[in-house]
Amino acid sequence: xxxxxxxxxxxxxxxxxxxxxxxxxxxxxxxxxxxxxxxxxxxxxxxxxxxxxxxxxxxxxxxxxxxxxxxxxxxxxxxxxxxxxxxxxxxxxxxxxxxxxxxxxxxxxxxxxxxxxxxxxxxxxxxxxxx
Amino acid sequence: xxxxxxxxxxxxxxxxxxxxxxxxxxxxxxxxxxxxxxxxxxxxxxxxxxxxxxxxxxxxxxxxxxxxxxxxxxxxxxxxxxxxxxxxxxxxxxxxxxxxxxxxxxxxxxxxxxxxxxxxxxxxxxxxxxxxxx
Numbered sequence: 411x412x413x414x415x416x417x418x419x420x421x422x423x424x425x426x427x428x429x430x431x432x433x434x435x436x437x438x439x440x441x442x443x444x445x446x447x448x449x450x451x452x453x454x455x456x457x458x459x460x461x462x463x464x465x466x467x468x469x470x471x472x473x474x475x476x477x478x479x480x481x482x483x484x485x486x487x488x489x490x491x492x493x494x495x496x497x498x499x500x501x502x503x504x505x506x507x508x509x510x511x512x513x514x515x516x517x518x519x520x521x522x523x524x525x526x527x528x529x530x531x532x533x534x535x536x537x538x539x540x541x
Numbered sequence: 542x543x544x545x546x547x548x549x550x551x552x553x554x555x556x557x558x559x560x561x562x563x564x565x566x567x568x569x570x571x572x573x574x575x576x577x578x579x580x581x582x583x584x585x586x587x588x589x590x591x592x593x594x595x596x597x598x599x600x601x602x603x604x605x606x607x608x609x610x611x612x613x614x615x616x617x618x619x620x621x622x623x624x625x626x627x628x629x630x631x632x633x634x635x636x637x638x639x640x641x642x643x644x645x646x647x648x649x650x651x652x653x654x655x656x657x658x659x660x661x662x663x664x665x666x667x668x669x670x671x672x673x674x675x
Contacts, residue, residue, distance in 0.1 A: 485651055486591035486642035494649075527651040 443499045443525050448472045448481070450496065452511055454488040459505035459521055469509050469519065470498075482507045482519045485527070495530040498522075578633040579604055579661075580669045581615065587622040591642035591653075592660070599663070600624060602632075616641075619663035634664035 452469040459465060467484040483498060490496065503521040510516075585601040599618040606613065617632060624630060639660050642653040 486594060486653060487589070487596075487644040487651060489644045489646075489651070490649075523653075524651065525653050526655060529649045 441501045443501045445497060445499050446472045446481075446522075447530055448483070448496050448498050450483075450490050450492055450494045451480070452509070453492050454490075455482075455509065457482070457507045457509065459503070459507050461503075461505040463505065465507075465521065467521075467524075468492075469511060469516065470496075480516060480519050482509065482521045483524050483527075484521055485524050490527075496527045497530045498524055499526040500524040578631050578665070580629060580631050581605075583617075583624055583626055583628045583630060584614075585646065586626045587624075588646065590616055590644075590658075590660075592639055597641070597660075598622070602630070613659065615659045615661050617661050617663050617666070619666055621663075621666060624666075624668075629669040630666055631669040632661060632663055632666045634662045636661040 448470040449472070450468045451471045454466060454468060456464060456466055465482075465484045466486065466488045467482055468488065468490065470481050470483045472479055472481065483500065484503065500522040503523050505521045506518045507521055508515065508517050509519055581602040581604040583600045584603050587598065587600060589596050589598045591597065597616075597618050598620055599616055602615050602617050604613045604615050605611070615636070617630075636659055638657045640654040640657050641660070642651070643658070644651045
């Protein structure tokens with residue numbers, strides 16, 4: 411082998427190794443938080459996720475494309491009550507949860523990590539007065 | 542035997558150095574620490590925040606800078622729950638910035654790791670008679 415080509419080969423091998431590590435990596439790329447208009451459908455729950463973590467939060471419902479979807483929202487301070495309507499900004503976690511509620515079992519409910527949440531208070535429509 | 546006696550002062554010095562080193566390790570960083578006390582007004586009753594998934598009890602307080610008049614929000618970490626909102630208190634303890642999970646009782650807003658907040662670990666806390674002393 412020629413002397414000059416050795417560093418190039420080493421560099422290529424390191425690059426290949428890094429590429430393989432990246433492929434097998436469990437780290438996920440950063441996902442920007444998305445905003446959802448949700449309704450809390452349960453009291454505060456303490457559940458175990460599919461990843462084995464124990465988390466506080468609520469089962470929540472939201473509508474997308476005229477379909478009702480469910481999510482489990484993870485909050486470190488669960489001070490909301492069932493029926494509260496929130497504007498929630500969060501991102502999906504890798505985990506899912508199984509929730510038994512009202513005699514029904516919801517399986518594979520995706521967990522969302524809440525970054526911000528505030529009450530969703532619809533503003534009164536501005537109706538012009540009749541002249 | 543003579544060698545053992547000679548080695549004694551060296552051992553004493555070594556032990557003293559080790560002791561001093563251990564003391565310096567335990568004191569921690571100087572930055573952000575202060576021996577002075579502050580007077581501030583409590584803007585909440587007993588509440589809690591969450592720091593690294595642990596519930597931290599305390600109060601929200603507002604500190605006004607004596608020179609600029611700027612107001613700074615501080616969370617006072619204490620297990621004491623006898624103070625009420627609007628009370629002027631004199632507190633002492635170390636402080637630092639952190640990004641906890643916070644729930645605002647007054648607005649119902651929740652945020653997690655969004656805004657850095659000053660947290661003061663209360664060593665001493667007492668009602669302040671003179672609110673003007675900042």
